[in-house]
Amino acid sequence: MAKLNLNRVDMPIQDPKARGRNFSEVTLGYNPELSLEEALRCIQCPKPLCTQGCPVGIDIRDFIKPLREGNMEEAVRVLKSKNNLPAICGRVCPQESQCEAKCVVGKRGAPVAIGRLERFVADWEINSAYKAHVELPKPTGKRVAVIGSGPAGLTCGADLAWRGHQVTIYEALHVAGGVLVYGIPEFRLPKRIVQAEIDNIAALGVEIVLDTVVGRSVTIDELLADGYHAVFLGTGAGLPMFLNVPGENLNGIYSANEFLTRANLMKAYDFPRYDTPLKMGKRVAVVGGGNVAMDAARVALRLGAEQVYIVYRRSEVELPARHEEVEHAKEEGIIFHVLTNPVGFVGGGRGLVTGMECIRMKLGEPDASGRRRPIPMPGSEFLLPVDTVVVALGTTPNPIIAATTPGLQTTPHGTLVADEETGKTTKDRVWAGGDIVTGAATVISAMGAGKRAAASMDAFLKGGA
Amino acid sequence: MYPIAAREELAPNIFLFRIEAPQVARKAQPGQFIMLRVDEMGERIPLTIADFDRERGTVDIVFAAVGRTTRKLAELQKGDSIANFVGPLGLPAEIGRFGTVVCVAVGYGMATMVPIARALKEAGNRVIGIAWARQGEYLFGLDRLRAACSELIVSAGNGADHSSFVIQPLRQVLQGGQPIHRVVVIGPACVMRYVSLTTKPYSIKTVVSLNPIMVDGTGMCGACRVAVGGVTKFACVDGPAFDGHLVEWDLLLARRCTYTGNEDQLSTFWQCEHCAQW
Numbered sequence: 001m002a003k004l005n006l007n008r009v010d011m012p013i014q015d016p017k018a019r020g021r022n023f024s025e026v027t028l029g030y031n032p033e034l035s036l037e038e039a040l041r042c043i044q045c046p047k048p049l050c051t052q053g054c055p056v057g058i059d060i061r062d063f064i065k066p067l068r069e070g071n072m073e074e075a076v077r078v079l080k081s082k083n084n085l086p087a088i089c090g091r092v093c094p095q096e097s098q099c100e101a102k103c104v105v106g107k108r109g110a111p112v113a114i115g116r117l118e119r120f121v122a123d124w125e126i127n128s129a130y131k132a133h134v135e136l137p138k139p140t141g142k143r144v145a146v147i148g149s150g151p152a153g154l155t156c157g158a159d160l161a162w163r164g165h166q167v168t169i170y171e172a173l174h175v176a177g178g179v180l181v182y183g184i185p186e187f188r189l190p191k192r193i194v195q196a197e198i199d200n201i202a203a204l205g206v207e208i209v210l211d212t213v214v215g216r217s218v219t220i221d222e223l224l225a226d227g228y229h230a231v232f233l234g235t236g237a238g239l240p241m242f243l244n245v246p247g248e249n250l251n252g253i254y255s256a257n258e259f260l261t262r263a264n265l266m267k268a269y270d271f272p273r274y275d276t277p278l279k280m281g282k283r284v285a286v287v288g289g290g291n292v293a294m295d296a297a298r299v300a301l302r303l304g305a306e307q308v309y310i311v312y313r314r315s316e317v318e319l320p321a322r323h324e325e326v327e328h329a330k331e332e333g334i335i336f337h338v339l340t341n342p343v344g345f346v347g348g349g350r351g352l353v354t355g356m357e358c359i360r361m362k363l364g365e366p367d368a369s370g371r372r373r374p375i376p377m378p379g380s381e382f383l384l385p386v387d388t389v390v391v392a393l394g395t396t397p398n399p400i401i402a403a404t405t406p407g408l409q410t411t412p413h414g415t416l417v418a419d420e421e422t423g424k425t426t427k428d429r430v431w432a433g434g435d436i437v438t439g440a441a442t443v444i445s446a447m448g449a450g451k452r453a454a455a456s457m458d459a460f461l462k463g464g465a
Numbered sequence: 466m467y468p469i470a471a472r473e474e475l476a477p478n479i480f481l482f483r484i485e486a487p488q489v490a491r492k493a494q495p496g497q498f499i500m501l502r503v504d505e506m507g508e509r510i511p512l513t514i515a516d517f518d519r520e521r522g523t524v525d526i527v528f529a530a531v532g533r534t535t536r537k538l539a540e541l542q543k544g545d546s547i548a549n550f551v552g553p554l555g556l557p558a559e560i561g562r563f564g565t566v567v568c569v570a571v572g573y574g575m576a577t578m579v580p581i582a583r584a585l586k587e588a589g590n591r592v593i594g595i596a597w598a599r600q601g602e603y604l605f606g607l608d609r610l611r612a613a614c615s616e617l618i619v620s621a622g623n624g625a626d627h628s629s630f631v632i633q634p635l636r637q638v639l640q641g642g643q644p645i646h647r648v649v650v651i652g653p654a655c656v657m658r659y660v661s662l663t664t665k666p667y668s669i670k671t672v673v674s675l676n677p678i679m680v681d682g683t684g685m686c687g688a689c690r691v692a693v694g695g696v697t698k699f700a701c702v703d704g705p706a707f708d709g710h711l712v713e714w715d716l717l718l719a720r721r722c723t724y725t726g727n728e729d730q731l732s733t734f735w736q737c738e739h740c741a742q743w
């Protein structure tokens with residue numbers, strides 16, 4: 001056996017200068033040679049630890065093996081038997097803290113680039129005529145309504161369809177995909193890829209009904225009375241949080257959801273070909289330090305901002321965003337103001353924001369989250385001149401469903417009470433999973449929850465109830 | 466796709482469209498709204514449910530063709546379809562037995578007030594309607610509004626104090642000696658503001674229907690945020706109806722103008738030369 005290469009194979013990437021002005025995908029993916037080279041770094045462990053790190057339990061070793069042998073169809077089959085959205089996960093999963101964190105090769109060097117290989121295999125399927133053939137079982141005659149078409153709902157729906165149940169997904173917006181289409185930008189997750197994955201799920205016989213706000217257009221109780229045997233709630237955590245400081249409602253101050261929805265879902269970057277505008281200035285401050293903040297900052301840059309700041313109250317090591325995203329943002333020229341917190345906004349004529357009042361912070365003792373608590377430093381206030389602000393402080397679940405569904409219990413954080421293993425809620429015949437239960441988390445954890453709920457729902461549906 | 470079952474120009478540049486949307490019609494309540502997108506390139510815009518027919522599965526919308534989307538919509542004909550039509554959204558109007566209620570209807574409010582006035586009357590209220598337009602030709606749908614009210618006062622014209630022609634009849638009713646228990650007003654934001662200012666000294670609960678810029682209409686974006694009684698609310702889920710005495714009007718007016726002057730969009734139709742902020 002050849003000596004193990006301790007370095008992973010680099011993935012080709014767009015030049016930072018060029019990509020800062022276009023919406024094309026930043027990372028370009030492996031070609032066949034690079035994928036083979038990286039796949040050969042996997043030592044095919046007899047007891048692979050990597051799979052334990054994956055919330056949906058992909059048989060990583062077993063899809064890498066056929067990939068090395070050039071048997072792409074088999075690689076796709078193994079991959080898709082556990083994950084219906086591999087082209088998405090391969091791109092946006094926080095692999096470094098999941099599957100790759102467990103890979104044994106990581107003990108001696110860089111772990112196998114599992115996410116990149118997953119993406120390669122999934123993209124191969126999308127671009128080829130081959131379609132993983134799924135043998136659907138005999139229909140069970142049971143009907144399930146899935147609310148929300150984000151990763152949790154799509155995964156739950158697909159898994160139930162695989163088990164022979166008749167699934168209808170209801171979605172409030174005019175496009176399916178949840179955060180995958182309205183939040184995560186094109187340059188990180190091309191919408192063509194999301195659509196291809198959703199088409200595959202629709203091909204399983206899953207019906208997707210758009211333009212339907214459950215709780216308003218139809219209630220959960222009506223669905224249950226209407227012939228659905230069970231309901232899965234995957235409505236995410238879509239309600240934006242604000243800072244609650246003076247001046248926050250000035251013009252030019254957006255929630256990340258509004259900013260990204262206008263840019264991604266409504267395609268404001270292509271205004272006036274598309275009708276939705278997005279008013280953007282030259283100096284943009286994005287408040288927050290997570291993936292959402294990085295996305296908003298990089299979108300602002302691509303829309304023509306001259307200076308884009310990330311304003312974050314802790315220090316750089318505490319930034320919750322994926323390391324790779326922070327690196328990409330820096331390469332593109334985003335300026336980081338860490339240990340800085342906004343305390344108010346000032347505006348000029350016609351209510352437009354002109355400046356953000358900030359205070360410098362220092363780090364104190366660790367708080368409940370284990371991170372060091374930021375403490376304001378009196379007298380350090382200063383004014384940051386800006387004409388656009390994006391607030392990316394996180395989101396909580398939208399209350400419409402909870403408010404219109406008697407019997408559903410919520411936590412003080414507004415999330416739904418649900419069993420962690422099964423997703424069972426406090427209401428009979430209703431399951432839930434994803435961000436609506438955990439609060440804002442990740443694509444793959446939402447998918448894992450959708451999968452576990454599907455298994456529990458299947459047991460219930462087949463129990464003859 | 467949602468077919469257009471009927472189309473009518475009610476007044477210059479003001480249109481009624483009847484849309485086939487059984488799912489919306491089934492649940493619609495007075496005071497709620499829909500979001501629509503005309504086509505694949507379209508923006509999502511909110512319009513109030515002006516009426517609905519549960520049996521036929523249709524929903525009426527009445528709109529002024531003022532900008533990009535509403536003009537594009539106005540070009541469509543009976544038999545054409547629009548891409549998206551979602552609702553009912555927002556909270557239904559509060560209907561109760563209040564006593565005597567004054568309903569002030571201006572602009573598209575002349576149509577969208579109808580189901581609210583009707584429900585109020587059916588709930589046992591005496592409903593006094595006031596309809597106003599700057600010019601007589603912009604008065605429309607008065608027969609339906611009159612039928613929905615117990616009594617309708619119609620006024621047209623523009624005084625020096627621009628809203629005097631709507632405020633005058635309202636003052637007369639307020640000072641007329643009979644007790645008024647509630648005022649409901651739908652119209653341009655400045656009219657709703659003046660009406661609220663007028664009723665404030667009388668301490669009569671005044672309900673306004675706010676129309677900030679919206680994107681999703683489901684509580685996801687925060688574009689529609691308004692300040693009411695010092696608290697930030699999302700008009701699409703907490704409203705659209707609010708207590709007019711508590712609304713921060715300057716903020717609403719400023720936020721609504723985020724996109725004016727930006728493009729080709731500022732139409733003189735809505736531009737109010739007396740607006741405090743210009």
Ligand SMILES: Cc1cc2nc3c(=O)[nH]c(=O)nc-3n(C[C@H](O)[C@H](O)[C@H](O)COP(=O)(O)OP(=O)(O)OC[C@H]3O[C@@H](n4cnc5c(N)ncnc54)[C@H](O)[C@@H]3O)c2cc1C
Pocket residue numbers: 092093094147148149150151152153170171172173176177178179180183184185212213214215234235236237238260291292295398400401433434435436440441442443444446
């Ligand atoms: C900008 C951004 C970047 C992110 N980047 C990453 C990343 O790089 N990696 C990662 O792993 N995670 C990332 N995340 C987080 C990840 O996207 C979410 O955790 C995940 O999408 C949650 O999935 P979900 O299915 O629970 O909900 P969502 O994706 O939020 O989907 C919920 C769906 O339900 C619909 N809905 C809501 N209410 C109703 C209703 N009443 N009736 C009908 N439909 C309804 C919504 O419209 C939406 O389509 C990011 C999030 C954002 C916002």
Ligand SMILES: Cc1cc2nc3c(=O)[nH]c(=O)nc-3n(C[C@H](O)[C@H](O)[C@H](O)COP(=O)(O)OP(=O)(O)OC[C@H]3O[C@@H](n4cnc5c(N)ncnc54)[C@H](O)[C@@H]3O)c2cc1C
Pocket residue numbers: 498508510511512513514527528529530531532533534535536573577675676677678679705721722725730731732735736
């Ligand atoms: C809950 C709600 C219910 C509404 N119901 C109705 C209705 O029943 N009938 C109706 O005609 N309109 C209604 N509106 C207003 C309607 O949504 C706007 O007129 C529409 O969005 C304008 O879109 P546009 O693309 O044609 O115009 P744009 O090109 O976006 O704007 C054209 C002009 O209209 C002004 N404008 C923008 N938004 C509004 C607004 N919200 N109200 C008034 N003027 C605005 C702009 O300042 C601009 O000058 C409602 C708004 C809300 C929030």
Ligand code: SF4
Pocket residue numbers: 053054055056057058060083089090093094095098099100114115118444
């Ligand atoms: S889905 Fe995510 S966690 Fe699972 S193997 Fe793929 S990249 Fe790793």
Ligand code: SF4
Pocket residue numbers: 041042043044045048049050051060061102103104105112114
């Ligand atoms: S742990 Fe690493 S080396 Fe072992 S099978 Fe998994 S990917 Fe391959």
Ligand code: FES
Pocket residue numbers: 678679680681682683684685686687688689690699700701702
């Ligand atoms: S329109 Fe987006 S939250 Fe109200």
